[in-house]
Amino acid sequence: MDEEESWVSSFCNVLGHEYFAEVAEDFIEDDFNLTGLGSTVPMYKEALEMILDVEPEDDSDSMGSASESLSGDPTYRRSRGHQRTASDYSVIESSAELLYGLIHQRFITSRQGIQVMYEKYLANHFGFCPRVNCNSARVLPCGFSDTPGQETVKLFCPSCCDIYVPPNSRFQSVDGAYFGTTFPTLFLMTFPELDISGNGRKDLIASSSLNPSGGRRGARDTILPPINGIPANNIAPGLGKGKKYEMRIYGFKVNERARSGPRMGWLRDKPENLEELDEFAQYGGDAADDSDSAISEIEDDGEEDEEEEVEEDDEEAEEGLAYGPGVGASAVRVKRERGAKREEVAGEVR
Structure with a gap:
């Protein structure tokens, strides 16, 4: 006899729940993952x-956490249907969906869960970007808020760095909090070498042409050095010159200042030279050059001051010899004190 389908599997197989990953049972059983x-x-x-397919406890049973009951007798698992009234069942079912969604939000940001979502991403379970210039780049599910009941699930395109509404209305009943605001960014940080460029639909047709990074074989023949720790090929490949629509009338571009001209076109801009985005090279190198130049200027000023003080000391010494031996001795003492101070200043500068 076939094994009965679990609640988690049946929930993920519901039409409109294709974005969900099946949360591992051991993850749900860990009380730490359910904190709060x-x-x-x-x-x-x-x-x-x-969610865990556990039979409800009787009122006479001792109260304890549901996760503790899992470690007991295996026959405690579901061997018959839940003995609840129809009204109670509907309320508990709604709460179970909410609880699973919040657990799912935490699961997909764990090491185990993000690997599951990685496999779904490569299998194109989340769909493609509707923007023409992104060339069917793969998208990632996300939410505008981590609090349930705020917004429905949205799709983030790493190629154009924009958010889109899912193409099918069946996803409009899925809460965006079940995916959260952290997942897309953490996913891209976990797999920095992942090819996020377009042509995802072609990869789906010819899956044998995929490389281990999830892109087409030969798509990374020319690898640019990373910028700010991110591969240059993965910095918004769907933006920049030739990647945005330009309004034209009989072949002539429409001026952006015209009444019907394009607006906010700068949102799709990207520097032609990506080295302009390298903050470390700009600010880190400039800071080092500035510090070196500042030290050299201080040393030059110190040498000039030292030469001027030596000349003044010589003049005072000559005046002291002219006016008497006592005055000359004091001038020599002053000269020695100034020399000691100059050495201290030079040591601090170095």
Whole structure:
């Protein structure tokens, strides 16, 4: 007899839940991963039991955490349907979906979960960017908020760095908080060598042409040095010259100052020379040059002051010899004190 499908699998197989990853059972059973969710989800204990396919406890049973009951008798697992009324079941089902969504938000930012999402990304489960100049670049699901009930799920395109509404209306019932605001950025930081350029649809047709980085074989023949720790080929490949639509009338460009001219075109701009974005080379190198020049200027000023003081000391010594031996001795003493001060200043500068 076939094994009965788990609640998690059935939830992810629902039409419109294609973006969800199946959260590992051991991740859900770890109480640390559920910290703070008990006060957010109504009927938390019952919802967690439903997610884990655990039979509900009787009122006579001792109260304990649902995760503790999992380590007990294996027969405690679901061997028959949940004995609940229809009204209770609907409420618990709604709470279970909310709880699973919040657990899913945490799971996809873990090492295990982000690997699952990586495989779904390469399999094009999230779809492609609708923008023409992105050449069907793969997108990532995300949310505008980490709090449930704010916005529905959106799609982030790393090629043009913009957000889009999913193309099918069945995704409009999925809460964006179930994916959170952290996942897309963390995903790209975890896989910096991932090819985020377009032609994802062609890769789907000819999957044998994929390289280990998820792009087409031979697509990275010319690799530029990284800029700010990011491969240059992955810095908004869908933006810049030739990657944005230009309004024309009979072949002539429409001036941006015209009444019907383009607006906010700078949002799609990108420097032709990507080295202009290298902050370390600009600010780090300039700071080093400035410090070297400042030290050299201080040393030059110190040498000039030393020469002037030596000339003054010589003049005072000559005047002291002219007026008497006592005055000459004091001038020599002053000269020695100034020499000691100059040595201290030179040591501090070095």
